[in-house]
Amino acid sequence: MPKSRSQQISLVDTPYYHCVSRCVRRAFLCGDDAVTGQNYEHRRGWVEKRLLFLTQVFAIQVCAYAVMSNHTHVVLFIDEETAKNWSAMDIITRWHQLHKGTLITQQYVQNGAVPEHLQPLLDATIETYRQRLIDISWFMRELNESIARQANQEDNCTGRFWEGRFKSQALLDEAALIACIAYVDLNPIRVKIDHTPETSHYTSIKQRIAAALHPEQPHNLLPFIGNPRQHQPKGLPFQLADYIELVDLTGRILRDDKRGHIDVSLTPILQRLNIPSDNWLIITSEFEQHTHIAVGKENNLTRYYQHCDYQRRPKITQTQKLLA
Template identity: 60%
Template sequence: MPRARSTQISLEDTPYYHCCSRVVRRAFLCGDDKFTGKNYDHRRGWVEAQILKLTEVFAIDVAAYSVMSNHLHVVLYIDLDTVNSWSDREVVEQWQKLFKGTDLTQKFAKGEVIDECMVALLKRLIATYRSRLCDISWFMRCLNEPIARQANYEDNCTGHFWEGRFKSQALLDEAAVLACMAYVELNPIRAKMAKTPEKSDYTSLQLRVNAALKGNQPAKLLPFIGNERKHQPKGINFLLQDYLMLVDETGRIIRDDKRGALCAKVENILNRLNIATDNWIKITSDFGKLFHGPVGSLQELTDYCEHLEKRRRHFANSCQYLLVS
């Protein structure tokens, strides 16, 4: 039985979550549908544009994404500091970038005087909006619903386009985050839709490679900020150059089936992450098959289960074997 989303989220343990949505009824997001004979490549652009649009609304950053033929992946970072720093008016303004809101919140956003008897209701609405703006369920809803409406209109039909629930899993430590990001971004290469990272269309990896060639990082993606330090900005505690090298080398092995052929520098990077080369290739090739729940070291998994009052540590064997602390 599917678990309630609230029983899978523990911000005390991690702000990082991997989410995946799949389509139903033989639907395709891109490529040639052998059943109908139609091509749906353009729908990948719909999804990518919506993902990047939502980063400007939610207090949720996108660390990685890829849009495939019949499913999509995103790795999300929930930014509680940002959402809590927004003023009440900023919360309403952010919410109304996507939704109309109520007459009351519209008046408030315009700076009009609010009747005293309506202040309590306004505060409740603002509290609701604030919680939704850092909620991955609302993020995925705002991602999937517009795509479903566009696809149904194009197909001249009604009904479900996506499966009822999206999959989400907690990424409990640095190794889990980087392994999941690499798995997500290498999807087109594993599926033989692309040969190199820079040719992997509709992925965050392509954006990062193109920006890196100009000495930048994509403005709408969670940045790499190097090694952990005091008073550091928000971002992934890893060097961008090391990550791109790691993913590029991994992609070559996956594409050419040359297991264990990583260069010495990449092996040193994996040593810092405490992941053996063979395990890294296995993780980035079969992440979705190996992990069906939270991912991290055995200690991180134990803490996560305790905070959510889970009696059993599901998938502990996989985490202990593949992500050794």
């Protein structure tokens, strides 16, 4: 029996998670419907806009995303420390960007205080909101429900738009994290929607490349902050230039007319993580096919499954062997 999302999230082990949502209808989320001839490409913009808006509300940041024709990929970072430091007003005003809240929270925002006998109820509500604002299930719910309502209205129908559960994977170490981010960024190239990372619409890699030309980093994505070191700020533990080069080289190799022309083992990220080029190509093209709810080295997997109260650890997969 599948575990609930809350039981699959272990912040003791990692703040990074890969989530995938898939449509249930024949009519795609985006792109062209071959039967009706109708184009739904504009819906990719809905998803991107909503996703990046939610990062301004939640204590959850986006590391990577790709909006495909019938599914979406996001790699998320849960910033629990930031959420703990939010004031009561911070929490309530953020939540009110999504929902009306309660009469008590509305009164607090208006007056800056509530009667003494209502304070315990307000405090409990604030803590409930605080937990929701670091909850991946709430984040994905706020993303998917909004898109489903818009699509249902446009299609003049009712019913499910997304599968009942989104897929979630814990990324337990740097190798799993960089492999998953690259896999997500290269999704459009792998399925031949786009030809290069910089032209891959509705992806994080296009945003990062466009910003890097200035040079800067997108304010709505978790930044790359360089290789691990003492007292480092929050962010992805890799050099941005190295990552962009890695994705570009990998994308060229994944194309049929470029296969094998470039040795990606020469890039600094793969050198530091000790991932051979042959392994890297398999991981970034087949990441989902060989992974379960957690991805990482064997000792990290063992700790994760213990913390999540699994009776036994699933057998290590091909991709996890490649990362070992």
